[in-house]
Amino acid sequence: MPHDLPALTQALLSAARAAGADAADAVAIDGTALSIDVRGGKLEHAERSEGTDIGLRVLIGQRSASVSTSDLRPAAMETMAARCVAMAREAPEDPYIGLADPSQLARDWDLTALELYDATPEPSPAELEEGARRAEAAARSVEGITQIDSASAGYGARNIHLAATNGFTGGYSITSRSTSCVAIAGAGMGMERDYDGDSRIFQADLRTPEDIGTSAANRTLERMNPSKPKTGAYPVLFDERVSSSLIGHFLSAINGAAVARGASWLRSAMGEQVLPSGLNLTEDPHRPRAMASRPFDGEGLPTRRRNIVEDGVLQGWTLDLAASRKLGLEPTGNGARAASGGITPSNWNIALTQGAHTRDDLIRDMGTGLLVTSMIGSTINPNTGDYSRGAAGFWVENGEIAYPVSGVTIAGNLRDLLKTIQPANDARTWLSRVVPSLLVQGLTLAGE
Known part of the structure; x- marks a missing residue:
């Protein structure tokens, strides 16, 4: 279930102030990552991870400390802030630390112009597996390739929000889609390998699995008998x-x-x-x-x-x-x-x-x-x-x-x-x- 990242960062800042911090900044990051590996035309490994991490930096005079956790309970954040303040009080002084002056802060930005987020639906595990299989099959079809070390496909999406006691608050989202293949030729001491891969923000920009697999195979064959x-x-x-x-x-x-x-x-x-x-x-x-x-x-x-x-x-x-x-x-x-x-x-x-x-x-x-x-x-x-x-x-x-x-x-x-x-x-x-x-x-x- 998605979390309200701006609310999480503001809760961390409030907890830091209550614990005695002079100033603080906080970051909250949630994300999804899905990766699929195939070998020999069969599913080798599938992994999906979802989570939200929060980080807090507090400043007391010219002393600072940072902590992070994935425990989002209000009581846990209060404990986290109190421990961070206690750590800062024991830290050595650094004359150069400190938040930005409010006059230095970013005020306006255009996330649409950056095109960091692909609104295309997240690919299913079956779609990623099919892409990895196609890359492996393309590499395997090149004469001289003896095995495929790995063929993989992945997807990721992250949401990031930053806030600080100087008044800054802002966030953005970023996606990624990838395919890769590692091909092997020869055997024993005469074995060589090479790879190809592609990673893009927008799924529509990604090179085809066949292109990636064939390229990995040809690169491997070029390296034979060095x-x-x-x-x-x-x-x-x-x-x-x-x-x-x-x-x-x-x-x-x-x-x-x-x-x-x-x-x-x-x-x-x-x-x-x-x-x-x-x-x-x-x-x-x-x-x-x-x-x-x-x-x-x-x-x-x-x-x-x-x-x-x-x-x-x-x-x-x-x-x-x-x-x-x-x-x-x-x-x-x-x-x-x-x-x-x-x-x-x-x-x-x-x-x-x-x-x-x-x-x-x-x-x-x-x-x-x-x-x-x-x-x-x-x-x-x-x-x-x-x-x-x-x-x-x-x-x-x-x-x-x-x-x-x-x-x-x-x-x-x-x-x-x-x-x-x-x-x-x-x-x-x-x-x-x-x-x-x-x-x-x-x-x-x-x-x-």
Whole structure:
């Protein structure tokens, strides 16, 4: 039975005030999640979860504490608030905590324009199972595939409401629909696997199960009989499937919390060239039908479009209120809030300028090097940007794909290599991180 989320948050705030809090904010989240897995044409696993979680943060002077629960009884919320206040009184003082000033709060937003919620009826378990079966059957029908590791379909819907004693109150709903498949070819030490999948807000936008299954199978077959390239320094082309990880490392380094701690290899790079000239890295929390779109952040601040990097030059950090106060800057509306835990800076939808050439053009231009399609592990020094990851993909000779490779380690320095990136034009524009394939110089490969 759905709960009145605005009423729950107001009840939490009232309980916090009654327990002695100077200020407080509260979040209530209810949701439904349904997932179906099939194997060998038969139902393997089915899971449905429904629940409501509430979270409370109280402030007493410059001390704070946070608690969460799924017990919605009034007596339980009163006990929760009293314990949270008791915890806050014992917490160390933090000069940077505090709610937003009322003048900073988001006032108007257009949820309809964001298109975060699909009103199409929730799919039945039978419908999801049929989609997973179709993906599995499509992958299995490709000659050379020996088994399907998994074929899955899922649906989710969440309602979120935030309120605070500074007067903010607001909420929104978001849905998701997904299909995925993992195919296997070969056996024993010669076994290879790969995957494909799709996740959308609107069910009508989802790729067909047949497309996903067939793609997973073909990707797997392309990886058969891999070799190791020779050790050396080569250009590396990060396929669009994995290129967003490079931008993810960059985003971690401009997170205001990390910068304020001095634990970032970009901590002194404001106003400096960090990407090649001509490239912008844009954050747009108002992009329609995008998973990371938000009408306001977890502290009730308005979200807005901004250029994080403009013409290759770093323009700003990603800031919640606390980080902005520590750094003496204006907040950017990037505070993220869950039911449990506090506020942390987080990015919304990201897009990197796309290039003028296709991925095939970049393969031709790179001559000899590595095309990376999957990666494992990660060793990154947060202070220096030194970077090392395991990788697999394809070796390129004379501008053409020669053979599959695996068991390769790629290493370099993020600050150096990001200045060399050359983007293709193949980014999927519906993702929350729109990043094309990226050709990068300055990496060392450890192979044979």
